[in-house]
Amino acid sequence: MTKKKKDAEETVAEPMALEEAAIPSAPTTTDKLKASLEELKGYEGVIGYILRNSTSAAIDLKDPSKLIEYAILSSSALEAGEELSETFNLGLVKSILVEGKEVKVLSFTVGENKVSIFMEKNTDPEKVLKKLGQF
Amino acid sequence: MDSNEIYTTALNNALDEMRKVCPDIQHAFIYNENGELIAGDAETPQKVTTRIIDVFDDILERAEAIGGVEAITINGDMGTVKLYHFNEHYLVAVYSAKAEVGYVDTIVRVLVPTVLKVLEKLSPTPLKNVAEPKPEPLGLEKPQEGELTEKPVEKLPAESKPEAEPFLASEKLQEPPSPLEVPAVQLIVENIGGLLVPSDTVRVDSETLSSWENAFEGKKIEYVEIETFNGKTARYKVKPIKDSKYTGKGVVQIPEKVQLALEIKKGELVKVKPVIE
Numbered sequence: 001m002t003k004k005k006k007d008a009e010e011t012v013a014e015p016m017a018l019e020e021a022a023i024p025s026a027p028t029t030t031d032k033l034k035a036s037l038e039e040l041k042g043y044e045g046v047i048g049y050i051l052r053n054s055t056s057a058a059i060d061l062k063d064p065s066k067l068i069e070y071a072i073l074s075s076s077a078l079e080a081g082e083e084l085s086e087t088f089n090l091g092l093v094k095s096i097l098v099e100g101k102e103v104k105v106l107s108f109t110v111g112e113n114k115v116s117i118f119m120e121k122n123t124d125p126e127k128v129l130k131k132l133g134q135f
Numbered sequence: 136m137d138s139n140e141i142y143t144t145a146l147n148n149a150l151d152e153m154r155k156v157c158p159d160i161q162h163a164f165i166y167n168e169n170g171e172l173i174a175g176d177a178e179t180p181q182k183v184t185t186r187i188i189d190v191f192d193d194i195l196e197r198a199e200a201i202g203g204v205e206a207i208t209i210n211g212d213m214g215t216v217k218l219y220h221f222n223e224h225y226l227v228a229v230y231s232a233k234a235e236v237g238y239v240d241t242i243v244r245v246l247v248p249t250v251l252k253v254l255e256k257l258s259p260t261p262l263k264n265v266a267e268p269k270p271e272p273l274g275l276e277k278p279q280e281g282e283l284t285e286k287p288v289e290k291l292p293a294e295s296k297p298e299a300e301p302f303l304a305s306e307k308l309q310e311p312p313s314p315l316e317v318p319a320v321q322l323i324v325e326n327i328g329g330l331l332v333p334s335d336t337v338r339v340d341s342e343t344l345s346s347w348e349n350a351f352e353g354k355k356i357e358y359v360e361i362e363t364f365n366g367k368t369a370r371y372k373v374k375p376i377k378d379s380k381y382t383g384k385g386v387v388q389i390p391e392k393v394q395l396a397l398e399i400k401k402g403e404l405v406k407v408k409p410v411i412e
Contacts, residue, residue, distance in 0.1 A: 096209050099205045102202030
């Protein structure tokens with residue numbers, strides 16, 4: 001009887017101890033963004049994303065052979081957005097959409113995070129933006 | 136007027152008319168694949184257009200991975216810059232945040248390719264070499280400062296006021312009209328409001344009707360032929376537009392039943408020409 005009680009105490013105590021050890025600090029915007037992008041990747045037509053900031057980068061593309069080209073294009077689009085916004089006084093750039101004959105690229109900035117989402121030509125970028133509207 | 140001037144004038148006219156129909160377009164210019172400016176508004180300095188072309192060029196060069204660029208939209212909270220790709224030409228339009236994006240898109244995507252197609256049919260070479268005689272890559276910019284405000288209106292062989300016929304200029308370039316042949320005008324479809332709208336009558340700007348009547352030596356225009364870009368054609372009675380807000384806007388008011396029959400809708404372009412029996 002005594003032994004049984006002891007066993008029960010042990011099984012309860014163990015997971016608690018594990019949880020305490022696993023609790024990380026509160027998720028940052030980058031973490032939340034990454035989670036949303038991961039979810040978006042499952043959407044029909046979305047073929048991948050690039051998320052980068054000054055310290056890290058996360059890239060997930062269905063066709064990794066185009067990774068470098070997509071990364072350069074994404075970077076050019078974001079730079080162009082900044083420059084043209086300054087030239088024409090467009091204010092804060094909300095998004096940059098590059099519509100290709102095969103693929104669309106939707107790029108935007110959230111804080112220090114630069115995001116590009118790659119999607120098939122017929123995908124509605126508005127839906128993607130809505131999904132990320134919380135940012 | 137040599138062929139280069141015709142090209143520049145026609146495209147400048149198209150841009151001018153586009154801006155009249157969509158006043159929220161603040162800047163617009165067209166350049167070709169060599170980065171040569173072909174037409175544009177006088178308010179955008181050459182330095183600025185050159186820089187913008189360079190900026191877009193950076194993206195265009197890297198866009199092979201996505202099959203080449205069809206359009207680029209930079210959406211800011213105070214306005215939008217959009218680049219459209221039409222075969223060998225690029226149009227850059229800057230419009231304010233309050234602009235109706237869908238409307239601007241329709242106008243640009245219908246008007247500019249039509250004008251370019253007409254010009255290409257007239258003579259395929261001058262458009263490509265438009266800046267050739269000039270020493271600078273953007274050599275057309277300087278003469279444009281003088282030409283942009285005057286030439287498009289003065290030099291086109293328009294019998295009627297261009298304000299009333301926004302898209303007439305490009306059409307006239309296609310076929311020089313004989314004295315009794317009035318070419319079709321391109322007008323934007325608009326709904327007709329009201330309860331008792333006759334389904335066999337469309338409404339056209341009274342100035343357009345007058346200019347047709349003048350061209351036909353005072354004969355009253357009672358019918359027009361409407362041709363859609365899908366090739367559907369039908370004849371309807373015509374009356375002047377009553378609502379003053381549509382005067383001089385280059386619109387044709389068409390009852391909804393007719394729109395359904397012709398498979399068109401508000402905001403689209405149709406060709407309208409008078410019918411004399």
